[in-house]
Amino acid sequence: MASLDQQQLVFMESEDCILVTENDEEKGRASKKHCHIWTNIDATVGDDTVPCLHRAFSVFLFNSKGQLLLQQRATEKITFPDYWTNTCCSHPLFNLDSEREMKGQMGVRNAAHRKLEHELGIPQSAIDPQRFNYLTRILYKSPSGNPQDSQWGEHEVDYCLFYVLNAEEDAQFDEYLKSMNLNEVRAVKFVDASELLHMLDVLNEEKKEIEITPWFKLICRRFLFKWWDALLVGMKSGDFSALDALKDFTTVHKLN
DSSP: OTTSOHHHHHHHHHOEEEEEOTTOOEEEEEEHHHHHBHHHHTSOOOTTOOOOOEEEEEEEEEOTTSOEEEEEEOTTOSSSTTOEESSEEEOOBTTOGGGSOOGGGHHHHHHHHHHHHHHHOOOGGGOOGGGOEEEEEEEEEEESSOTTTOSBEEEEEEEEEEEEOOHHHHHHHHHHHTTOOTTTEEEEEEEOHHHHHHHHHHHHTTOOSOOBOHHHHHHIIIIIHHHHHHHHHHHHHSOOHHHHHTOOSSOEEEOO
């Protein structure tokens, strides 16, 4: 562990994830470190093994033009360093009662509210947790890097959350990003759908110019672009019924 970034390791050891069943029912706690060690994730669950499936969220933040903010994870990150991904991805914590609240998805909303400030420098006063638009949940498992030699990975039930800025909020955004946490985030950029499709095409051609996190790839392939199209229709017309029709609050979609 000596080669790991010490600031990141502190979070791994001091924060507890919320363990869940495949139906997203809370069943206990385990350290973030335990939950992300690949041999723990990939082990057969027995009497002496703590399962590692835990609750997570993925925020997709759009500006008033309908462009999506991507982040490149910092080099210091223990899992998926330097990978591009959606705006913010993390976990509600067992340690915080406000992040275990299931009613109205308030636990993951509060966690997303906290992490947007921690990672991207967006003050909590600038984000309203009630404005997160919850779409569905996915379940996935993936090693970090090469499966043959990976020490770390993810196994999550992941809540997908949209957030749309208005024009006034757009004007403040560059100022917020000056406080971006460089131990968490290496770079950010707003993209439209065609730019993101190009990034995915480059990845599919195995040119290795970019790496994209597995959960983001899965969400892109299954859901994101139809959600995004419906969002743009709503932003233009004021009628978000097309996006509402795509929401699924009952299913945990198993993706791989």
